Amino acid sequence: LCMPANISRADSSGYNYASGRLDHQTYFKSIRVDQSHLERSVLDRILAAWLDEAVLVPGLIPPGLPPISQWTSQWFFDGNEHVDPLKEANAQATRLANHTTTLADEYARRGLDWESQLRQRAKELALMNELGLSMAQAMPTDSSNDRNSQEEEDDAELADASRAPADHS
Structure with a gap:
């Protein structure tokens, strides 16, 4: 392999x-x-x-x-996801800010065409402007904390279940 x-x-x-x-x-x-x-x-x-x-x-x-x-x-091939999206986003912002990368390179890392992505973004921004939305209003809510809490609860339940004595009656 x-x-x-x-x-x-x-x-x-x-x-x-x-x-x-x-x-x-x-x-x-x-x-x-x-x-x-x-x-x-x-x-x-x-x-x-x-x-x-x-x-x-x-x-x-x-x-x-x-x-x-x-x-x-x-x-264009599919890109690879980073294990820590926040660190990758910060690294990407740094690379763009100090001109060690381009938008074309950054989109290509994700397997995307930078020109079509920018055209899509322009359409989104124009529609947000037309609807009177600000960036903060249009952002999806962060449900990762909810997901993490649910995953922690699920893990705790599994751990409890594995420690419980088996009922062989």
């Missing part, structure tokens, strides 16, 4: 945090190398073959576009 054992087993319980995280980081980097190879050796070739056929179908390629040889393409 070419992946660390803890990832293939979906169980890092025998690892300390840093070791488990390192395994995940190196594994995800290897996936990005594989994706880059697939882009060049498979996906770009499939696209080129499709375009060769598409030009033979009248009207399929809209008139007025530059020659296909001048087109560029970009492939």
Whole structure:
């Protein structure tokens, strides 16, 4: 499988945090190398073959576009979620503020097209403005505390149940 054992087993319980995280980081980097190879050796070739056929179908390629040889393409793959979204958001804000990244790079990390995301955001902001909503009014409520409390209660119930003597009558 070419992946660390803890990832293939979906169980890092025998690892300390840093070791488990390192395994995940190196594994995800290897996936990005594989994706880059697939882009060049498979996906770009499939696209080129499709375009060769598409030009033979009248009207399929809209008139007025530059020659296909001048087109560029970009492939998007699903991104990987960070274990601590708040830390990742702060790191992203820092990278953007000190110009060590771009919006295109940040969206690509999440497997998203930055231009379509910005167009969507502009639509959202325009609608919020039209409806007289402020950013604070439009933000979803943080139910993570509720979820965490419920998960803690569920864990406590399971722990209590596992300590209770079994009734074999």
